[in-house]
Structure formats: C-alpha cells, structure tokens
Amino acid sequence: MAGFFDKLKQGLTKTRAKLTQSIRSVLAIGQKLDEETIEGLTDVLIAADVGPRAAERMVGDVQQAFRQGRFTDADGAIAFLKQDIERTLHGWDTSMKWSASGPTVWLVAGVNGVGKTTSIAKLAKYYKDQHKRVMLAAGDTYRAAAVDQLQIWAERVGVDLIKHQQGADPAAVAFDAVDAAIARHMDLLIVDTAGRLHTKDHLMRELSKIEKVITRRLPDAPHEVILVLDATTGQNAVQQAKLFHESIRLTGLFLSKLDGTAKGGIVIGMRDVIDLPVKFVGLGETADDIEPFDPDQFVEALFAG
Ligand SMILES: Nc1nc2c(ncn2[C@@H]2O[C@H](COP(=O)(O)OP(=O)(O)OP(=O)(O)O)[C@@H](O)[C@H]2O)c(=O)[nH]1
Ligand SMILES: [Mg+2]
Known part of the structure; x- marks a missing residue:
C-alpha cells in the first residue's frame, strides 16, 4: 500500500502546495488567532477549488471550534481543518457494486475528452489483475476512431471487446x-459511451436508453453508473456532476487527471454539493x-509534509 500512497502523494503535489500555501497565507506559523483571521480562510479555500459551499461550512466549523477553545494558534486550526475534511469525506461509500450472480455491469459516462475511455482501460486492468474476467463494450459509436481506441486498449490490457460499426445504435451495442x-461467463462488463454535454437533451436521453436496455437484459444492472470528471477543470467538474446527476442516476465518480493539477480541492467540495462518492482517481x-x-x-496526502 505504501506504493499507492506515494503515487497519490506525488499526484497531489500541486494541489497540496496550493492548499497549504493558501491556508498558511492566512494562518501563518505562530500567528495569534481571532475570528476575523479565521474568516479570511473562506476566500483562500474557494481559490483553492474547494468551492464556496464547502469553504463556508468548513470555516464555520473552525470558528465554532475556536470559540469553544479547542485550539488557540494557527497550527491547531490547521490540524482541526484536516480533521474536519476527514470527517466530511468519511461517510462516503467508495466501494464498487458487484452483481450477486452473473456479470456485473458498469456504465461509464461524461463530457467529451474527460478521460472516459482511458479510465475504462485502467479499471479493466485493475480488475483483470485481480483475476476477474473483464469485457468492454464500445458504446461510443459516434466519434471516428473511438472503437479503434478502445480496441487498442482492450488488446493492450488483454480483455474482450464487443463492438459494432461506427454509427450503430449504442444501446444495441450495450444489449449485445x-x-x-x-454467454462467456464474464465477471465484469464495462460500457464505454460517447462524450456528451449535459445540456444536449437527446444525448442525455440516449444515455438513459442505454441504461434501460441493460436493465431489460439484466434486471439489477447496471450496478454502477460512473461519471468521469476531469480534475483539471476544477469547479466546472463539480457543476458537470451536479447537472448529470439531475438527469441520470449516477452512483459514483471517477476523477481523472488528478496528476499535475492544483485543483484536487474539488473532491472536498463534491461532498458538500452533490455527495456522490469519488470511487477511483x-x-x-x-x-x-x-x-x-x-x-x-x-486527506493524509493533501496535508503530508
Ligand atoms: N495526465 C492524465 N491524462 C489522462 C488521464 N486520463 C485520461 N487522460 C488523457 O486524456 C485524454 C482524453 O482521454 P480519453 O480517454 O480519450 O477521454 P474520453 O473521455 O474517452 O474522450 P471522448 O471519447 O473523446 O469523449 C487522453 O490524452 C488521455 O491520455 C489521467 O488520469 N491523467
Ligand atoms: Mg472515449
């Protein structure tokens, strides 16, 4: 597990730098605390992509704890803030749901270019490495080369692929x-879909249709409907999640491109705004x-020294 943690810590380098610098710009080492100083945290947390709602709640929590005398200096406030974030994220059920019998089906959606296909390949490899029999479905029949892209991943990872011609009905691909x-006794089927904007009604209806077709064939499927979000888009990603969740039933998030971005703070805001668990990064x-x-x-990686 140490390897995993190091990778996460490495990926969060910029986010950590931004968040801790922002917090330290208000709560400098040795600083005497008062309520006005603490209030100044709101703006820097918003600037660190935590989002307004979460930032206000967190600063409210810090103020209350300060009034109760639970800490007196800046370091105490930061330690409290860390615990506060831990508490906030704690109740999230981040486990993936599996079928009790027969294949498990996960449907993957998101805006264009957020990393859906790559994330599906990662999930396929992750579970194949755990000796699951994994199959992919090329449900992006719109974009030229989308099927080929998934096929290349399927070959690289060594899993089966079901595809139709470009332009075919994605719901028919999912059904097949x-x-x-x-028929092939798979443990896991992951269905890729075309990139779509939540503002395009017909594309959102198509996604519901794909979901319905899967359910018709397997009543308790899809077991997960995962929205992929590009962490580098910050608050836009939070907004996307909110709007997708209003039009289709989502069960969790895959936060891609967390490496190299300073916007990892959005994870904290996600809990306050939509409360859909991030399940993978x-x-x-x-x-x-x-x-x-x-x-x-x-949280450990966010605050690591
Ligand atoms: N750095 C980084 N790049 C990523 C990550 N995930 C995906 N990408 C890159 O993001 C780009 C888009 O990835 P795709 O998987 O094709 O995204 P998509 O959502 O399937 O795109 P469309 O099918 O066109 O909507 C590619 O260049 C990927 O290599 C990640 O976690 N980190
Ligand atoms: Mg794709």
Missing part, C-alpha cells in the same frame, strides 16, 4: 455486450495510473 458477457495516462479512492489516504 450484456448477452455476450452472460486517475493519476496519469497509462493503464496502471489508477487508484481506488480512499478518503483517509487522500
């Missing part, structure tokens, strides 16, 4: 893939750059 997954472009999201490790 579920059939094939049952993407930390690079290869199939191994994936980590299951662990709230405690995340």
